[in-house]
Amino acid sequence: MDSAIMAADKKLASLAQDREVMDIYERRLKAEWDHASAISSAERRGIEKVARNALAKGIPIEVVCEITGLDMETVSSLGA
16 A cells, blocks of 8 residues: 555544544534535425426426426426
């Protein structure tokens, strides 16, 4: 194994034993997951809004499903 990789591995093992460092890491990871989840939720709401608008314009549900990638059940519930 490359000496630089071995040194990095040793440093990582050392940091992993430091509770404060691990707490910071875990909070950062949770923040990243929360951010990704928020983005995903916003995207989903946007797609559902497009589907609602398309249904309101009379576009057939099958076409709305094809365009948005939403399943028939989801699109049907949006039109209700």
